[in-house]
Amino acid sequence: MRIYNKYIVSLALASGLINTLLALLGQNDLGIYFIINVIAYLVITLLYAYFNPRARRALNTVGGVLFAGFVVIIVLKAMEIL
Amino acid sequence: MLGVALCAAGAIFAPLSYFILGSVPLTAVGMSAVIIGFTCIALANTRPYISPQACELMLKTGMENTAALLEELGLRSKAIYLPSTMRNGHPQALIPLVEDREIQLVKSKISGRLIVRYGVNPDDMAIAVTTPGSMNVDMLETKPGPTSGEIAAAATYLLTGVLDIADSVTVNLADARVDVEVSGSKLHYEDIWYYRCLGSPIASIVAAISSEALGKPIRIREESYSKGKSRITLEVLS
Numbered sequence: 002m003r004i005y006n007k008y009i010v011s012l013a014l015a016s017g018l019i020n021t022l023l024a025l026l027g028q029n030d031l032g033i034y035f036i037i038n039v040i041a042y043l044v045i046t047l048l049y050a051y052f053n054p055r056a057r058r059a060l061n062t063v064g065g066v067l068f069a070g071f072v073v074i075i076v077l078k079a080m081e082i083l
Numbered sequence: 084m085l086g087v088a089l090c091a092a093g094a095i096f097a098p099l100s101y102f103i104l105g106s107v108p109l110t111a112v113g114m115s116a117v118i119i120g121f122t123c124i125a126l127a128n129t130r131p132y133i134s135p136q137a138c139e140l141m142l143k144t145g146m147e148n149t150a151a152l153l154e155e156l157g158l159r160s161k162a163i164y165l166p167s168t169m170r171n172g173h174p175q176a177l178i179p180l181v182e183d184r185e186i187q188l189v190k191s192k193i194s195g196r197l198i199v200r201y202g203v204n205p206d207d208m209a210i211a212v213t214t215p216g217s218m219n220v221d222m223l224e225t226k227p228g229p230t231s232g233e234i235a236a237a238a239t240y241l242l243t244g245v246l247d248i249a250d251s252v253t254v255n256l257a258d259a260r261v262d263v264e265v266s267g268s269k270l271h272y273e274d275i276w277y278y279r280c281l282g283s284p285i286a287s288i289v290a291a292i293s294s295e296a297l298g299k300p301i302r303i304r305e306e307s308y309s310k311g312k313s314r315i316t317l318e319v320l321s
Contacts, residue, residue, distance in 0.1 A: 004243055004250075005126055012122060016115035024108035031101070034111035042118060051244030054224075059125035067118065 005056075008049045015041045032074045039067045086123030093117035142215065142284070149212055150277040153178065156210070162281045163201070163209075163320065164216065164290040164301045171195040174217045174291050177209040177300075178280055215284040216291025219246070227296040231256040234296045238263070238289050249285065249313075254293075261301070261317040263289045268313040272306045282306055286315045293317055 019037050028034065046060050097113030100106050131138075162176040170193055177199065193199050193211070201209045219241050227237035235254040242249040242265065250267030265285055272283045281287055282303040294301040297319060305316040 003247055005247075009119065009123060009126075012119050016119065020108055020111045020115060023111070029107050031107050031110055031114075034107065035114060038111070038115055038118060042122075051240050053129070053245040055129040056126055056244075059129050060122065063118075063121050063125050066121075 004049065004051065008045070008052075011045050011049075012042065015045060032078065036071055036074055039071045042067060086120045086125075086127055089116045089120030089123060091120075093120055146277050149281070150275070152210070152212075153280050154276055156180070158210070158280060160280065161302050161304075162212075162214070164214070164287075164294040164303075165193065166294045166298050166300070167220070168298060169193055169300070170211070173213075174220050174295055175211045176214045176217065176281060176287075176291075177201050177211050179207070179209045181206060181208075212281070214281055214287045214291065216287035216289070219288050220291045220295050223292070223295075227292060229297050231261075234261070234293055237292050237296065238265075241288055241292070242268075242285065246288075252289070259319040259321070260304075261293050261319065263293075263315040263317065265289070265313040265315070267311060268308070271308045271313065278306075282315070283313070285313055289315055290317055293319075 016038050019041055020034065023034055023037065043064055046064055052060065093113045093116030095113075096116065097110050100109035100113055158178050158180065160179040160182045162178045164176050165174060167174045173195075177193070179201070193201055195211075197210055197212075199209055199211050201207055222241060222245055223237055227233040231254040234256070235252050238252040238254065242252055248269045249265045252266075253264045255262040268285050270284050272278055272286070282290060283306060286303050286306050290301050290303050300320040302318045302320060303315065304318040305314075307314050
């Protein structure tokens with residue numbers, strides 16, 4: 002299996018597992034689902050360090066957008082608490 | 084195609100799940116589909132400009148030309164891979180014109196010509212050729228260090244990440260010998276003149292990386308393929 006296929010399969014398995022586990026735990030906050038999915042995405046992308054430079058740049062862009070969403074949710078949660 | 088389909092399916096499924104079904108877990112599934120879809124689109128856009136068929140054509144053309152030169156000159160010696168420091172900043176391979184001779188390389192840089200003198204004796208002549216390995220070393224972002232871990236990381240980066248012609252690489256470094264095992268290699272060793280002299284493209288890449296990392300000339304001592312694994316033994320020359 003090519004490294005790109007492995008990467009996509011890893012992402013799909015991780016997100017499936019995370020969503021199932023959170024659903025089983027009774028989690029009902031969409032922000033939590035998003036944050037944990039983004040963390041899983043960033044960790045898996047980091048583990049696949051051997052991508053070619055162009056692929057890494059593209060994935061960093063997607064990661065940057067997701068991280069921005071992650072920060073927005075964290076800020077909103079912090080504002081709710083304060 | 085997969086990316087667009089996942090994005091579209093996720094973008095439709097997520098609001099439906101949230102506003103009509105009122106299910107947060109199903110909304111999260113739609114959201115995950117959008118994330119994976121965008122990832123697929125991003126990866127699809129990083130495909131090389133040149134098709135694999137065109138690359139294969141160019142590789143075969145270069146190999147045929149070098150093989151014709153080797154056959155015409157009757158050269159059967161195993162090539163010596165030189166680090167860039169010994170060859171005007173560009174790694175290349177030397178094929179000695181005389182077989183089975185003790186290699187005593189000159190300490191200075193070897194000239195950048197096709198036919199070069201590599202040793203102290205007047206008839207220590209060789210032809211210098213550019214190999215797939217020579218070209219790939221330039222793709223490394225940093226020069227690897229002289230440890231087996233760094234050589235393995237550089238080889239994995241090139242063979243798995245950039246070229247996608249192998250699954251994994253392990254390297255064992257001991258004295259004047261480097262043992263390399265490449266799993267899932269897609270370019271195997273064949274018993275042809277070119278490979279007997281210069282090694283398979285995978286062995287050539289590994290030899291060029293090892294030579295660059297150790298800063299020493301390297302010769303491919305042995306190469307075999309069995310059970311989906313290529314085993315390459317490199318000899319480090321002093």
